[in-house]
Amino acid sequence: MKEKLVSKEEALELLFSKWNPEIVTEVVPVYEAFGRTLAEDMYALYDIPVVRASSMDGVAFNYAAYEADPDTTGWKLGVDYCRADTGDDFPDEFDSVVKIEDVELLPEGGLRFHLPEGQTIKKNMNVKPSGANYRKGELLAKAGRMLNPQLLSSIASGGYAEVKVVRMPVVGYIPTGSELVGIGEKPDRGQNINSNSILVYGMVLEMGAIPVCYPIVKDDMDSIERAMKTALAQCDAVLLSGGSSKGEEDFSFRVMDKCGELLMHGVKCVPGRPMSIALVDGKPCVNISGPALAAMNCLDWCVSAIVGKMLGVKPHAYPEVDAVLDGLQTVPGGMELLTTLDLYRDEEGRYHAVPIKPELKPGEQPQKGPGGPKSRQAQAFQGKAMYRSALGESSHQAGDVIRVKMICSPEEAEL
Amino acid sequence: MKEKLVSKEEALELLFSKWNPEIVTEVVPVYEAFGRTLAEDMYALYDIPVVRASSMDGVAFNYAAYEADPDTTGWKLGVDYCRADTGDDFPDEFDSVVKIEDVELLPEGGLRFHLPEGQTIKKNMNVKPSGANYRKGELLAKAGRMLNPQLLSSIASGGYAEVKVVRMPVVGYIPTGSELVGIGEKPDRGQNINSNSILVYGMVLEMGAIPVCYPIVKDDMDSIERAMKTALAQCDAVLLSGGSSKGEEDFSFRVMDKCGELLMHGVKCVPGRPMSIALVDGKPCVNISGPALAAMNCLDWCVSAIVGKMLGVKPHAYPEVDAVLDGLQTVPGGMELLTTLDLYRDEEGRYHAVPIKPELKPGEQPQKGPGGPKSRQAQAFQGKAMYRSALGESSHQAGDVIRVKMICSPEEAEL
Numbered sequence: 031m032k033e034k035l036v037s038k039e040e041a042l043e044l045l046f047s048k049w050n051p052e053i054v055t056e057v058v059p060v061y062e063a064f065g066r067t068l069a070e071d072m073y074a075l076y077d078i079p080v081v082r083a084s085s086m087d088g089v090a091f092n093y094a095a096y097e098a099d100p101d102t103t104g105w106k107l108g109v110d111y112c113r114a115d116t117g118d119d120f121p122d123e124f125d126s127v128v129k130i131e132d133v134e135l136l137p138e139g140g141l142r143f144h145l146p147e148g149q150t151i152k153k154n155m156n157v158k159p160s161g162a163n164y165r166k167g168e169l170l171a172k173a174g175r176m177l178n179p180q181l182l183s184s185i186a187s188g189g190y191a192e193v194k195v196v197r198m199p200v201v202g203y204i205p206t207g208s209e210l211v212g213i214g215e216k217p218d219r220g221q222n223i224n225s226n227s228i229l230v231y232g233m234v235l236e237m238g239a240i241p242v243c244y245p246i247v248k249d250d251m252d253s254i255e256r257a258m259k260t261a262l263a264q265c266d267a268v269l270l271s272g273g274s275s276k277g278e279e280d281f282s283f284r285v286m287d288k289c290g291e292l293l294m295h296g297v298k299c300v301p302g303r304p305m306s307i308a309l310v311d312g313k314p315c316v317n318i319s320g321p322a323l324a325a326m327n328c329l330d331w332c333v334s335a336i337v338g339k340m341l342g343v344k345p346h347a348y349p350e351v352d353a354v355l356d357g358l359q360t361v362p363g364g365m366e367l368l369t370t371l372d373l374y375r376d377e378e379g380r381y382h383a384v385p386i387k388p389e390l391k392p393g394e395q396p397q398k399g400p401g402g403p404k405s406r407q408a409q410a411f412q413g414k415a416m417y418r419s420a421l422g423e424s425s426h427q428a429g430d431v432i433r434v435k436m437i438c439s440p441e442e443a444e445l
Numbered sequence: 446m447k448e449k450l451v452s453k454e455e456a457l458e459l460l461f462s463k464w465n466p467e468i469v470t471e472v473v474p475v476y477e478a479f480g481r482t483l484a485e486d487m488y489a490l491y492d493i494p495v496v497r498a499s500s501m502d503g504v505a506f507n508y509a510a511y512e513a514d515p516d517t518t519g520w521k522l523g524v525d526y527c528r529a530d531t532g533d534d535f536p537d538e539f540d541s542v543v544k545i546e547d548v549e550l551l552p553e554g555g556l557r558f559h560l561p562e563g564q565t566i567k568k569n570m571n572v573k574p575s576g577a578n579y580r581k582g583e584l585l586a587k588a589g590r591m592l593n594p595q596l597l598s599s600i601a602s603g604g605y606a607e608v609k610v611v612r613m614p615v616v617g618y619i620p621t622g623s624e625l626v627g628i629g630e631k632p633d634r635g636q637n638i639n640s641n642s643i644l645v646y647g648m649v650l651e652m653g654a655i656p657v658c659y660p661i662v663k664d665d666m667d668s669i670e671r672a673m674k675t676a677l678a679q680c681d682a683v684l685l686s687g688g689s690s691k692g693e694e695d696f697s698f699r700v701m702d703k704c705g706e707l708l709m710h711g712v713k714c715v716p717g718r719p720m721s722i723a724l725v726d727g728k729p730c731v732n733i734s735g736p737a738l739a740a741m742n743c744l745d746w747c748v749s750a751i752v753g754k755m756l757g758v759k760p761h762a763y764p765e766v767d768a769v770l771d772g773l774q775t776v777p778g779g780m781e782l783l784t785t786l787d788l789y790r791d792e793e794g795r796y797h798a799v800p801i802k803p804e805l806k807p808g809e810q811p812q813k814g815p816g817g818p819k820s821r822q823a824q825a826f827q828g829k830a831m832y833r834s835a836l837g838e839s840s841h842q843a844g845d846v847i848r849v850k851m852i853c854s855p856e857e858a859e860l
Contacts (some may be wrong), residue, residue, distance in 0.1 A: 060628060074823060081634045087692035106704045115692025117624065117735055119635030130691050132741050163737075170823055179647025180785070180826035183737055186640035187822060189630025204588040209532065213475060214606025219496045220534030225601035232479050232594025275546050277502035277530025320532055320580075322598055332800040344856040349764030370595070378846075407602060408489060408585055411595035433794075439591045441759040 034275035200264035220368030275304035370413030490604030617680035785828030
């Protein structure tokens, strides 16, 4: 067991030097592929348009015939011209399209073209050639892309109803702690609600993996070991929450140490310093600190990297924006810090980040921690952004511009 | 039927002046509430910690007893002190905690405190008071917030297993066009693949609504009317694709006009100018242009606003970043433009946006349209960003900074 604190990067390097998961793929219908990671480059199966298509609502005609005799008043529908609307193919004898706004249809079936000033009739005008939208063999989407509606629409247009994607990793979560009660239960003195399960559930979903939240396990070596072994058999990675530090009942990392190879214990990153990573049965196990912000921190830097590794892509990231700091953001010495801030956009479109301070009632103790004043959870988790400081970084003053990660939907930061 | 082109804003104002949907709510388990819109302010039901909690792994003791006699070597476990780990409550007779790293446990059961230089034993040290994380009655989350893992964790910690959210609106989509074949079918000459269904499906999901994609309907007034009426009975809003312009078989807006009140036809926004909005049976119907980029445009500005109205929140927005333009971005006169661009981040962390140009083969016609050169679909939909110009805006030169919307996951734009 290594007691020396390591950086986030060192912790992941330790893990990835010993664990290199195989990328597993599966084929799913395009309708079930949103947010999935594409497993192979995809190329169009067909030319679209197959032959050609009018790019306007209009009439199609033969340019050579028009050039030979530009008097179109005696033309006959179906012989000298036909209707060809946007996207329509038309008979081989025609090759050019004039848009309907520029066509006068005469009662006898003939027509007159009235092109706007400066425009002339040209061969092939308003006609999209074969393959103008999709050319057979052309790249539709590169392996590793996360499939969005646009890419899936292209893949469908390229001729596919199914798509090969990376299998979603399954991440198990075991909440440990005799003091925990279930969500919806009333906590008695000394008890706490197992709300980390929903935090893990949601964040693991955001990362593109399948969360499996197991029942609460009491503080007992054997129970934790049994739960971990069950989860390891069912999942690709296992998270144990609580019991991560130096408490008497901190069994989680001891179980990981007993059953596998403990790679590190303690990270230079707060909140959540006393976390650990082990390889057990060839799978990563992470012991996450219990406090909610600590758990969020570990999920964001560590679990997302593990999931990214299994997906074969960069770890899930939140959108980043530069924001003017409306207040002081303290940063601890010798430690990275993750904190949440409020976020809004001013009338000029600039983002502002607001540090979240607890409003203490008279007689309360101000809660201090290594990262500066600790916020009440209730306030911290209403924050719309998170800020992650680097090792050795100085504190930031009001007016400084810092780069924050949006954890709200973008429209929620708008005025 | 109004033929006059209106701006996007005017189009929505016309609709919202006549249509003001009721916000419908429902109660769902917290585990099913991700991405949903919270329907009411929520307040904590309990104080957490219920009484108090140690904020460190350590030993709890009575400060007054220590002050009276600081010799702790004769203390007895369970009488003069007890173990109190992070988050633990402890007996009423104790009030302060020294962290375990600063405690020497003596073999006889007594102990010695070894605090770091400059630190002293203080009353209430390392103890979180009742309600330090959640105070009964404190705000957990405001109505209108989109529920993320953090807010749901707070709501669970506040005592709730269920949450009142806005019902997800149901948006029906009817693809019209005799030339369409289903996804996975091989298109013959003149045919096209119904790939817009998957585009609509995905984008409507992104907006927070439930998409219902109906089967392809042939170009026939009666068939379209029947399909629209069915969809209107089952959905909160209905989208008809294709048949939106001046073609001979452009029946969709005519059906909307016949069955309801056509509010506008034609918007100053390309691609997808010939779209229309109607109120039919008191519900919004939107006729979307068939070309894929045109459909994406209409979904992004119009359908998202309609869904936002039903959710009672601002319309869905993509994350926005300022990006250096690597190339020319032309903007049409008198029209807004939506276009896609590639996006990447350079080594300094600055985003760059790259216009997407089709690479035409020799002999091919360059495809021109109102928004400048038209891209091949296959290339346009690999773009990681979209850019929306304002009315009256000028074109942008290489090196200009423009604000683009990310349509990829943020990590996909990283180096």
